[in-house]
Amino acid sequence: MVIKMSRRPIVIANWKMNKLPSEVSQYIQYVAPKLADYPNVDAVLAGQDVLLNTMVMAAKDTPIEIGAENMYWQDKGAYTGETSPQALADLGISKVIIGHSERRNYFRETDEMVNLKTLAALRNNVSPIIAIDEAVQLTSLNDHAHWIVNQVVESLKGVTEQEMNRILLAYEPTAAIGSGQAMTPLDAQKSLRIIRQTVADMFNQKIADHIRILYGGSVKPANAYDLLKQPDIDGVLVGDAALDATTFLELVSLADQAKRN
Numbered sequence: 001m002v003i004k005m006s007r008r009p010i011v012i013a014n015w016k017m018n019k020l021p022s023e024v025s026q027y028i029q030y031v032a033p034k035l036a037d038y039p040n041v042d043a044v045l046a047g048q049d050v051l052l053n054t055m056v057m058a059a060k061d062t063p064i065e066i067g068a069e070n071m072y073w074q075d076k077g078a079y080t081g082e083t084s085p086q087a088l089a090d091l092g093i094s095k096v097i098i099g100h101s102e103r104r105n106y107f108r109e110t111d112e113m114v115n116l117k118t119l120a121a122l123r124n125n126v127s128p129i130i131a132i133d134e135a136v137q138l139t140s141l142n143d144h145a146h147w148i149v150n151q152v153v154e155s156l157k158g159v160t161e162q163e164m165n166r167i168l169l170a171y172e173p174t175a176a177i178g179s180g181q182a183m184t185p186l187d188a189q190k191s192l193r194i195i196r197q198t199v200a201d202m203f204n205q206k207i208a209d210h211i212r213i214l215y216g217g218s219v220k221p222a223n224a225y226d227l228l229k230q231p232d233i234d235g236v237l238v239g240d241a242a243l244d245a246t247t248f249l250e251l252v253s254l255a256d257q258a259k260r261n
């Protein structure tokens, strides 16, 4: 008997610094009941900190999971303006994006900071969605693979085999983010394969087979199906297109169709 690998497809909206507290409930109330049609797909909405409380309240008793977009690596203390992972957990936040390309590029987040945040999220029972980016200036295939492998290795330092169950990885080439120009499904697949192989080398094949890896960067209904048809692409992390509730649902539906067979 062939045992089907059970990596649940996942669609994560990254609202970034968009949306107002007054806009949150309408979006969630529209999406939540329709998710019953897609019980095999995980739907996550990640919002900026000022929205999180409203998002958690609106998503209560629905299948929608709420995620944060960033956090600090200390549990609590005198770090004015930062977000405590302990507070995220207390609020009912189940996931947090760590090391998004915008944080790396605009806020100078380093691999070391990403690693510290990953460990802090795990310690506080929040699942990290670690974003692996790709610098625009990389030219040769070797540079490209080396860059990706290095980020995976650095961000997962000190993570135990057991904790790997709670980690998601998201490959988001900087040039594809917000440009309207997604990577081709085959190129994305190649990069995700490198990431999965790196996890196998660092841990073991079983963990690599189980970890969910997402693609992000200009995902929209026109390209989501072909991306999600790739064997190593388990989900998508979506910015612009997911600002609209109808489009978000469309992406969930496409994830369901692509992974059904």
Ligand code: PGA
Pocket (backbone or CB within 6 Å): 014, 172, 176, 177, 178, 179, 180, 216, 217, 218, 219, 237, 238, 239, 240, 241
């Ligand atoms: P985009 O953003 O879908 O608008 O390209 C993706 C992301 O940055 O997570």
